[in-house]
Amino acid sequence: MKKVTINDIAKKLGVTPSTISRALADNQRVSQATRDKVKRMAQEMGYQPNLMASSLRKGKSDLIGMIVPRINRHFFSNIISGVEEILNPAGYSLLIMQSHEELEAEVKAVHSLMRNRVGGIIISLSVETNSFEHLQGVVDANVPLVQFDRVCKNLKGPKIVNDNITGAYLATRHLIQSGYKNIAHFSGNKMINVYGERIIGYKKAIAEAFGEVDESLIMEDIITRDSGLETIQQVLKEKEIDAVFCAGDYSAFGVFEGLKDLKAEFPGKFGLVGFGNEPFAEMLHPSLSSIEQDGREVGRIAAQEMIDAINGVLHNIERVVPVEFKERESSKKININF
């Protein structure tokens, strides 16, 4: 029941462990005949290399750490799939941790990954993350750090982000073209790149159409369903708005619920667009217009950047992945009743 090692094979074949090691690695220094013999025997004995020993000796592991806010977000689970798609065939395995949007958990996760001597870390920051020593530590330890989606520009290394500006611009422009005039934007914390960029896109579209932007229509820290619901209820009492562009689908759903509760004429008199295109977006009635982010592609690029970095080519660039506007019922043309 004991695990078979390279030494067991060596003994069986009457050669030394070093020959076995080389044979299995297809090293030219051992003859083809021996290589075949060794491989056959390894197979037969059910040998599985001990990657811990190997990594320890080689000083690098084939484990890649990945930290995401939560894995049950459509976008993040797609990214994970994209990363796996590239990394697994290349012989790497993923050590996945969730930060649950908390800085403390993120710091712990980073340390845990470092203790496990991962070959690199792929991360999307938690909303809480406002200090970066834990990540600077990764960089300083010479462990490749690839960031995606929610990134910190001050940290060296590749950053893969969505085209948030264009996405927000398209969403807002579409609402404008549908006839809506007073479009609010429910955003997140604008210090976080993704939300900051979406605000820029929103403003660009508004400015283009109406000349100036009413800053009071931009509301921060509304990314959950509950806050979306509460805010729309509040806002409709105070302001004259006829559409909302939400920086996330969950808050958009909160708005959606609020509108239904208030028996608003929606869609038709009120427009709504989300961001992220969660699976439920198209299932709603009316279906929710949203911005689709290509998570798989983000993941694939992140993985490729990681492999490059491991091989010594660390690109200090930001790669922008295009997004797509999904037009659905929630933002359809305004009903003009004379």
Add this chain to the structure above:
Amino acid sequence: MKKVTINDIAKKLGVTPSTISRALADNQRVSQATRDKVKRMAQEMGYQPNLMASSLRKGKSDLIGMIVPRINRHFFSNIISGVEEILNPAGYSLLIMQSHEELEAEVKAVHSLMRNRVGGIIISLSVETNSFEHLQGVVDANVPLVQFDRVCKNLKGPKIVNDNITGAYLATRHLIQSGYKNIAHFSGNKMINVYGERIIGYKKAIAEAFGEVDESLIMEDIITRDSGLETIQQVLKEKEIDAVFCAGDYSAFGVFEGLKDLKAEFPGKFGLVGFGNEPFAEMLHPSLSSIEQDGREVGRIAAQEMIDAINGVLHNIERVVPVEFKERESSKKININF
């Protein structure tokens, strides 16, 4: 930039590495004074233990492998969270892999985890899995194997499953109590425990109410949205049914779409219940009745069983986690029009 090891600390403090090792492990054999001194120095030097070296020496790792069909299923991502909740504080990390419902990927994942010398494997089988050598290999290698949800009864070790029979029974009984008489069941592959059990629950409720079961109303291999949609369209042409109990929410959503397309009077003349309570279930209009599975709890139990197994107490039992029926609009009382 070099990683600091216990040898570095030892040299700095003028003691041997073994003392450092013991001090950090709070071993009684080293004096309290030395322990404090060592810990302070370790902290100061930014020491992070090399878990690969440690695992190699100890012959066991703190990495736990986890294989799920897909992480973007609400149920599975909840389970992962539940597992993390128990395992992370206990000092273990999760190596997560997806089988994407394919046997080949599952086998590869198992081998990859074994090469990484994980301390144990927590798995839910792919739908394709009909041979079990890869898992028998895990058991034979004395690596704890904890199964959940989709399990193989022939493999030794803990199995954590939902109360599928009761869930299906409740769902079906509710449709009956709502006045529906011809209730079809869209199932999966009945060789898989979860689907087989749901069929049993369905039959039990039907038999209890109507005396006998019309086997032709049980349709297999319908777990995707597309197959749900196609099947309902087909079935409604051929049979007189007024309700469907689906073994999953995705197929239920397919049925949902089909009913809308056909402009069926739904709900009211047609009842529908799903299984799994995906987040979208309550967002639909009409909202979808479903069976809520407590994924977190399943995960917590699986993790606890894993810890027990690692500590030498491998329970060869099946633990059944209760489910909850979520009554919503899609299964509301039938409209009787005289």
Add this chain to the structure above:
DNA sequence: GACAAAAATACAAACGATTGCACATAAATA
């Protein structure tokens, strides 16, 4: 102050693989 018992630390061998260097055999050249 001598001596046993207890406490603290040191020594050294593992864990399983990798790899620079040395060594042997065989083939090629002088």
Add this chain to the structure above:
DNA sequence: TATTTATGTGCAATCGTTTGTATTTTTGTC
């Protein structure tokens, strides 16, 4: 035949910890 040059293997150290055993130091007792 002697000598060089490939070619294939073996030797032994190493990666960073852990841990059984040996050794030293401290403490306590008479």
